[in-house]
Structure formats: structure tokens, C-alpha cells
Amino acid sequence: MKxxxxxxxxxxxxxxxxxxxxxxLLSNFYYQINLKQKNDxxxxxxxxxxxxxxxxxxxxxxxxxxxxxxxxxxxxxxxxEQGESRxxxxxYRDKNLSSTTVQKVLNGETYHGINHxxxxxxxxxxxxNELKNTVGVPFESEGKDYxxxxxxxxxxxxxxxxxLFAFMLVLTIALSIVLVLVITKYLxxxxxxxxxxTKDIANGNFSIxxxxxxxxxxxxxxxxxxxxxxxxxxxxxxRKELISNxxxxxxxxxxxxxxxxxxxxxxxxxxxxxxxxxxxxxxxxLSSLTKQMLLLSTIESKKEIMEVKEFNLGGQLKKVINQYxxxxxxxxxxxxxxxxxxxxxxxxxLLYTVWENLLTNAIKYNHEFGEIEISIEEDTSSVLVSxxxxxxxxxxxxxxxxxxxxxxxxxxxxxxxxxTGLGLSIVQSVIEMHNGEIQVESTKGxxxxxxxxxxxx
Ligand code: ADP
Numbered sequence: 001m002k003x004x005x006x007x008x009x010x011x012x013x014x015x016x017x018x019x020x021x022x023x024x025l026l027s028n029f030y031y032q033i034n035l036k037q038k039n040d041x042x043x044x045x046x047x048x049x050x051x052x053x054x055x056x057x058x059x060x061x062x063x064x065x066x067x068x069x070x071x072x073x074x075x076x077x078x079x080x081e082q083g084e085s086r087x088x089x090x091x092y093r094d095k096n097l098s099s100t101t102v103q104k105v106l107n108g109e110t111y112h113g114i115n116h117x118x119x120x121x122x123x124x125x126x127x128x129n130e131l132k133n134t135v136g137v138p139f140e141s142e143g144k145d146y147x148x149x150x151x152x153x154x155x156x157x158x159x160x161x162x163x164l165f166a167f168m169l170v171l172t173i174a175l176s177i178v179l180v181l182v183i184t185k186y187l188x189x190x191x192x193x194x195x196x197x198t199k200d201i202a203n204g205n206f207s208i209x210x211x212x213x214x215x216x217x218x219x220x221x222x223x224x225x226x227x228x229x230x231x232x233x234x235x236x237x238x239r240k241e242l243i244s245n246x247x248x249x250x251x252x253x254x255x256x257x258x259x260x261x262x263x264x265x266x267x268x269x270x271x272x273x274x275x276x277x278x279x280x281x282x283x284x285x286l287s288s289l290t291k292q293m294l295l296l297s298t299i300e301s302k303k304e305i306m307e308v309k310e311f312n313l314g315g316q317l318k319k320v321i322n323q324y325x326x327x328x329x330x331x332x333x334x335x336x337x338x339x340x341x342x343x344x345x346x347x348x349x350l351l352y353t354v355w356e357n358l359l360t361n362a363i364k365y366n367h368e369f370g371e372i373e374i375s376i377e378e379d380t381s382s383v384l385v386s387x388x389x390x391x392x393x394x395x396x397x398x399x400x401x402x403x404x405x406x407x408x409x410x411x412x413x414x415x416x417x418x419x420t421g422l423g424l425s426i427v428q429s430v431i432e433m434h435n436g437e438i439q440v441e442s443t444k445g446x447x448x449x450x451x452x453x454x455x456x457x
Pocket of ligand 1: 391408423
């Protein structure tokens with residue numbers, strides 16, 4: 001597998017080289033379609049100047065004059081009607097020139113070799129040191145017709161520049177490659193860190209610190225990763241707690257039951273019936289624990305199981321209160337509730353569990369002869385059910401945890417009361433499934449109020 005570093009570096013360097021090549025081809029193209037003609041015109045004007053000067057100054061020493069022009073930075077080739085030719089200035093790399101071209105110039109035509117120099121992809125015509133790549137004009141000297149072919153000596157003009165440009169180009173390429181390699185390493189480093197952090201997490205080590213403080217996408221990713229790690233650590237902690245709570249909650253009724261089963265051969269019938277009662281209640285506790293766990297896992301794994309229909313919420317609350325009437329009167333608790341019809345869309349059996357849990361809690365954690373006040377209010381879009389008790393209440397730190405699975409506040413007190421610590425987790429999940437909200441307020445020693453708001457439709 002090629003590393004991301006390798007891929008990134010190779011891609012960037014390839015892009016650089018490719019764009020270099022493309023810009024070279026484009027500038028070459030620009031020379032061909034625009035600059036070439038201008039260049040040809042400029043040199044043609046110069047050639048005509050030279051030819052005119054010779055034509056009007058018959059007395060000048062032609063050789064000396066052309067040598068001078070050559071020294072000024074031009075490559076010159078002259079040929080007369082007899083085919084006698086001479087070169088001045090720097091030599092041409094390629095001295096091919098057709099005799100018809102020479103003849104045409106001798107006949108008085110101007111040759112635009114620079115403008116007609118063939119298009120070649122990788123050769124800039126401007127630099128081609130060829131006799132073909134010249135401008136040709138006729139002139140006359142001492143009664144003889146000549147053809148003069150001329151082009152600037154690019155090497156003379158550009159030699160140092162050439163070196164400078166080449167040096168700049170090589171330096172730019174080398175520096176860019178080094179910088180790409182260094183910067184890619186810097187860019188990739190957090191990804192390597194994230195990768196090793198992922199492996200740590202897979203091995204169950206959540207105490208990792210990424211130390212990536214960047215304000216870009218990778219910084220965002222690292223922040224989300226940190227968040228995810230914290231959540232995973234919490235889930236892991238909850239999982240461990242859940243297993244230990246679960247084993248405790250199953251183990252303690254089981255060992256109680258084992259103890260009482262051994263006592264069932266007690267001689268007194270009264271004692272035996274007491275033990276059977278205890279066994280029954282422990283069995284009920286185990287059964288309600290498993291039922292609640294099953295419900296919770298069903299709710300969490302299959303949210304689409306909801307059987308939504310329109311029903312009368314006011315009537316449902318009344319039914320729940322009636323079902324627990326016996327327990328209420330046993331504890332001497334007064335319930336105030338004035339039922340009226342409020343229609344709502346939801347899963348009736350799941351919502352029944354909600355009111356059942358809230359009401360049994362309000363009874364369980366209430367004082368004898370306490371009170372429970374249930375109210376129902378509605379507006380255009382939602383229904384608010386509130387259940388207020390005058391029970392033992394909760395401290396703020398306990399309040400924060402009441403929705404956690406298996407959490408039971410104030411152990412010494414509540415252990416004596418039946419419960420699994422799962423009821424409110426179920427309540428919260430069901431309300432979330434209905435897109436509702438649950439809020440709780442509580443004062444230690446005074447009581448607790450749960451406010452549930454549910455969208456009507
Ligand atoms: P449990 O089966 O123990 O009642 P819940 O999930 O229903 O489990 O409640 C979690 C804990 O929250 C309870 O153990 C209790 O300590 C606290 N609690 C719930 N409802 C009330 C209430 N109305 N008044 C005081 N404490 C409550």
C-alpha cells in the first residue's frame with residue numbers, strides 16, 4: 001500500500017511538472033500565433049535598413065560593414081548571383097536553404113523565414129539557430145545583386161539570461177520539490193496520529209491525547225475524534241457499570257431466593273407462608289427486571305416498532321391512576337387529577353409505560369399520606385403532562401443521573417423500595433421516540449415534579 005504521504009507528494013510534484021509543461025506549450029503557441037510575426041516584421045525592417053544603406057553608399061567596404069553588423073549581434077549570410085556566399089557574425093547551426101529561396105530574393109522578393117518557420121511542439125522557433133529561420137532581402141553592391149539573410153544572434157543577447165532563467169527554473173523546481181516533501185509531511189502527520197489513536201481505541205485505551213490544534217478540516221476531524229473518544233470512554237464505562245449492576249441485580253434476588261427455599265421446610269405454616277411471599281416478591285422483581293430490560297433494548301434497537309395512533313391521553317392517565325388506586329390508598333396518598341379529553345398521536349402502550357413509571361415512582365418515593373398532583377394542559381401543537389409529588393426529593397447531583405440505566409439514588413433508602421433503576425431510562429427513550437421532552441425539578445425532602453411535553457400530532 002502506498003502511503004498517503006507518498007501519494008500526496010507524487011501528485012503535487014506531477015501537477016507542478018505537468019503545469020510547467022502545459023505553460024511551456026502555451027507560451028510556445030503564443031509565440032507561434034502572435035510574437036513570431038512581430039519578430040519577423042522587426043527583423044525585416046532592420047534587414048531593409050541594412051540593404052538600403054548598402055544600396056545608397058556604394059563606396060562602403062561591404063565586408064567590413066557586414067562584419068560590424070555581425071559584431072552588433074546578428075547572424076548574416078549573403079549570396080550573389082554566381083552562388084558565391086559568405087557568413088558574418090555567429091555561425092548557423094543549420095545552414096540549409098533552398099536555392100529557389102535564394103533565387104527569389106535575388107529577384108527582388110523579401111523572404112519571411114521567421115514568420116514561416118514551421119510549428120514544432122517542443123521547439124520555440126525564436127531560438128532555432130537555422131539559416132531557414134531568417135529574413136531575406138536583396139541588395140546591390142558594386143553593380144552586383146546579392147541576397148542578404150539575417151537574424152539576431154539570440155545566443156549573444158540571451159546567453160547570460162539563458163543561464164539565469166535556467167538557474168531560476170532549476171532552483172524553483174528543486175525548492176518546490178523539497179517544500180512539497182516537507183509540507184506534505186506536516187499535513188499528513190495528524191492523520192498518522194489519528195490512525196495510531198484509532199488503534200489505541202480499538203485496543204480499549206481511551207486515555208489518548210491527540211494534541212492537534214489546527215483550525216482546518218483536520219483540526220475539526222481531530223476535535224470530533226476527541227469527542228468521539230470521550231463518548232466511547234463513557235459508553236465503555238457505562239457498559240462495565242451495566243454488567244456489574246446487572247449481575248448484582250440478578251445475583252441478589254437469586255441468593256435471597258436460594259436462602260428462603262432452604263427455609264421452606266420450616267415447621268410453622270405461618271413462617272412458610274411468609275417465606276413464600278418473599279420468594280414471590282423476589283421472583284416478581286427478577287421478572288420485572290428482565291421485562292424492563294427487554295423493553296429498553298427493544299425500544300433502542302427498533303425505533304420503528306412504534307404503533308402510532310390517535311388516542312385520548314386524558315383517559316389514559318385516568319386509567320393508570322385507577323390501576324394503582326390500591327397502592328395509593330395503602331400508603332394513604334392523595335391524588336389530585338381532573339381528567340378531560342386530550343387527543344394525541346402516539347404509541348398508547350409505550351406512553352402507558354411512561355405514566356406507569358412516573359406514577360409508581362411518585363408513590364414509591366413519597367411519604368405516607370403524601371400527595372401527588374397530576375395535571376394535563378394543551379396548546380395548539382403540544383400537550384404538557386406534569387406529575388408532582390411531595391416525596392423524598394433528590395439532590396442536584398442525583399438528579400443528573402436519574403435517567404442512567406440502573407441508577408438508583410440514595411441506596412440505603414431506595415434499596416428497601418422495589419425498583420430496578422431502569423424505569424426512567426425507559427421513560428426518557430419513549431419520550432424521545434415521540435419527539436417530546438422531559439424535564440425534572442426536585443428539592444430534597446420536599447418533592448419532585450416531572451414535566452413531559454409531547455407534540456400532539
Ligand atoms: P427505580 O426502578 O429505582 O424506580 P427509575 O429509573 O424509575 O428506577 O428511577 C431511578 C431513580 O431515580 C430511583 O431509584 C430514585 O432514586 C429516583 N427517583 C425517580 N423518581 C423519583 C421521585 N418521584 N422522587 C424521588 N426520587 C425519584
